[in-house]
Amino acid sequence: MIEFHLNSRSGLPPYQQLVQQVRHALRLGLLKEGDRLPTVKDVAKQMAVNPNTVLKAYRELEHDGLVAARPGVGTFVTRTLADATLAAHGPLRKDLQRWLTKARLAGLDDESIEALFMSTFRDAAGEDVA
Amino acid sequence: MSAVLRARGLGKRYKQRWALQSCDLDVPAGRVVGLVGPNGAGKSTLLNLASGMLTPTAGTIEVCGGRPAAGVEQLAKVGFVAQDTPVYSALSVADHLDLGKRLNPNWDDAVARDRIRRLGLDPKQRAGKLSGGQRAQLALTLGIAKRPELLILDEPVAALDPLARREFMQDLMEAVAEHELSVVLSSHLVSDVERTCDYVIVLVDSHVQVAGDIDDLVACHHRLTGPRRDPDTLPAGQHVLTASHTDRQTTLLVRTDTAVHDPTWTVGPLGLEDIVLAYMTRPADAVRDTRPALEVLRCSG
Numbered sequence: 001m002i003e004f005h006l007n008s009r010s011g012l013p014p015y016q017q018l019v020q021q022v023r024h025a026l027r028l029g030l031l032k033e034g035d036r037l038p039t040v041k042d043v044a045k046q047m048a049v050n051p052n053t054v055l056k057a058y059r060e061l062e063h064d065g066l067v068a069a070r071p072g073v074g075t076f077v078t079r080t081l082a083d084a085t086l087a088a089h090g091p092l093r094k095d096l097q098r099w100l101t102k103a104r105l106a107g108l109d110d111e112s113i114e115a116l117f118m119s120t121f122r123d124a125a126g127e128d129v130a
Numbered sequence: 131m132s133a134v135l136r137a138r139g140l141g142k143r144y145k146q147r148w149a150l151q152s153c154d155l156d157v158p159a160g161r162v163v164g165l166v167g168p169n170g171a172g173k174s175t176l177l178n179l180a181s182g183m184l185t186p187t188a189g190t191i192e193v194c195g196g197r198p199a200a201g202v203e204q205l206a207k208v209g210f211v212a213q214d215t216p217v218y219s220a221l222s223v224a225d226h227l228d229l230g231k232r233l234n235p236n237w238d239d240a241v242a243r244d245r246i247r248r249l250g251l252d253p254k255q256r257a258g259k260l261s262g263g264q265r266a267q268l269a270l271t272l273g274i275a276k277r278p279e280l281l282i283l284d285e286p287v288a289a290l291d292p293l294a295r296r297e298f299m300q301d302l303m304e305a306v307a308e309h310e311l312s313v314v315l316s317s318h319l320v321s322d323v324e325r326t327c328d329y330v331i332v333l334v335d336s337h338v339q340v341a342g343d344i345d346d347l348v349a350c351h352h353r354l355t356g357p358r359r360d361p362d363t364l365p366a367g368q369h370v371l372t373a374s375h376t377d378r379q380t381t382l383l384v385r386t387d388t389a390v391h392d393p394t395w396t397v398g399p400l401g402l403e404d405i406v407l408a409y410m411t412r413p414a415d416a417v418r419d420t421r422p423a424l425e426v427l428r429c430s431g
Contacts, residue, residue, distance in 0.1 A: 006325060008321050008324070008325075011399060011401060013344075013345055013348055014324065014325060015345070040307055041304060041307035041308060044303040044304055044306065044307045045300050045301075045303060045304040045307070046300070047300075047303075047325075048296055048299035048300040048302075048303055048325060048326060049303060049325050049326065050162050050303060050306070050325070050326050050327060050328050051303060051306050051307035052160070052161070052162070052328045053328060056345075126389075
């Protein structure tokens with residue numbers, strides 16, 4: 001079973017940190033289909049966190065189709081994130097490597113590459129939201 | 131959802147000084163509300179008005195649909211743990227539970243005894259001999275076993291060490307999950323509020339500066355940095371909380387319900403602590419200018 005933790009300096013609201021930790025565990029195979037998430041009450045007690053925060057995180061995970069709540073029984077993982085995308089990692093990594101070579105040839109240093117990537121990433125994420 | 135706390139033009143004056151003025155609030159039920167603000171801002175006054183320990187000088191306040199402390203039924207709906215979690219020092223832990231049982235119609239004796247056992251408190255121990263953390267836990271036990279709809283706590287953890295504080299908050303959050311309790315607590319510790327609350331009220335200088343759902347507030351507030359610029363030239367709908375300038379750069383904390391599209395700004399997120407501090411430090415005259423705009427926030431993000 002997953003054990004949550006909160007980082008007060010992460011800049012992310014507590015419920016998003018919980019969502020992220022579940023997604024991370026799914027991606028790494030630490031949580032598998034059929035696993036039960038801890039109850040809202042247990043998380044609230046263990047972390048001294050607002051139960052509504054835990055509920056909100058579980059609802060978002062449910063909305064994303066990753067978990068399902070069975071009333072009176074618990075919240076269960078319904079899908080894993082690990083193998084669905086794993087096959088795509090190789091080709092994507094090659095693309096990125098080609099792009100990195102091009103960036104270096106154009107004279108960008110590590111810091112510039114990271115800044116360009118992050119700002120493009122944020123712009124694209126912003127477009128998705130809008 | 132019905133409001134657990136509703137205030138309209140609420141004010142309280144002690145002799146010449148207003149401790150709380152023109153306070154309007156609509157706090158939905160089922161929330162854990164953090165009341166934050168500097169010392170002397172009026173936090174305890176608001177909580178004492180809500181519990182019925184004080185009566186308003188102006189305006190009205192309604193708690194769980196009734197006037198605070200208006201009768202036996204109303205008293206049973208609201209639990210109040212005053213500042214420094216007071217207990218009767220000459221009475222034993224068991225005496226406190228007996229008193230609770232006699233005085234509260236909805237008293238849940240099983241919950242009370244189970245909690246005392248789990249806390250490892252000796253029922254024969256006098257409350258005066260308990261440590262600060264144990265005393266706070268005894269007061270919380272009485273507040274929970276009363277089975278109120280709303281539990282009000284005035285600075286419950288201010289005097290506790292970090293471990294006792296965490297244990298207190300763990301037990302409070304467990305009770306919220308178990309009994310679907312609404313809670314209003316005041317605190318100096320924004321980090322505690324961020325963890326345990328989902329609604330915040332910022333009170334400064336006897337006025338409510340902002341009140342609303344914490345996730346909504348975080349989604350509505352941004353830090354803008356960019357070339358030096360007069361904040362008055364911002365589009366309508368972007369309210370400036372604080373502005374600071376260097377020769378070339380301007381940094382603004384703004385509240386806006388819509389996305390910031392101006393490409394000259396770098397837009398950064400703000401944490402709850404940044405937002406609370408911005409409302410606490412902005413000049414007093416700005417407070418009054420923008421008051422009508424500062425209602426409970428709802429924004430699409």
